[in-house]
Amino acid sequence: GAVVSQHPSWVICKSGTSVKIECRSLDFQATTMFWYRQFPKQSLMLMATSNEGSKATYEQGVEKDKFLINHASLTLSTLTVTSAHPEDSSFYICSARDEGGLAALGGYEQYFGPGTRLTVT
């Protein structure tokens, strides 16, 4: 299957600082990428849908000014957590949609990155 990478895999930052997380589709182009947040022993919560060349669409309750998303190319989306606080500590996972994916899934498939563990002290 296709590969999605994330960087960094783990980051610790101080409260009040900003952190940028990169998500890359390595062997396919992704017009659409997704950012999820996952708390321990809980499922993935969709934060926003990132579309190349346009503004991201945020889910209800997600602060767009706090979680800045940039999808500047077909292989790269970034999530910047601004003015991070301890409650922002979580596992952030990106996903990229491969439009040339499995026909049995309607022609596209979502591939997930390995996740980034953010700890805000």
Add this chain to the structure above:
Amino acid sequence: QKEVEQDPGPLSVPEGAIVSLNCTYSNSAFQYFMWYRQYSRKGPELLMYTYSSGNKEDGRFTAQVDKSSKYISLFIRDSQPSDSATYLCAMRGSARQLTFGSGTQLTVLP
């Protein structure tokens, strides 16, 4: 009520057991059904997928979908310690957004 309900477990079984994981859903528009496996501190990986109702088998894994009951299952035969992970059901309709279950944490004891 959540659109997708999944028993969070945790579920602990001995090696070699048959494991049954289940999800129910309320949205009749869902057409594509998937099971993802997520190891600790890793991203989810697609394990099985089915379209509409029916069964699909891949090695030790069988996915079943019963759209009339809005119920999907994943069976793991001859479970191995390496199967220990969290299993997430996911589904979508013509809208391209996945809806996930809460995940079931499985431990297979050697």
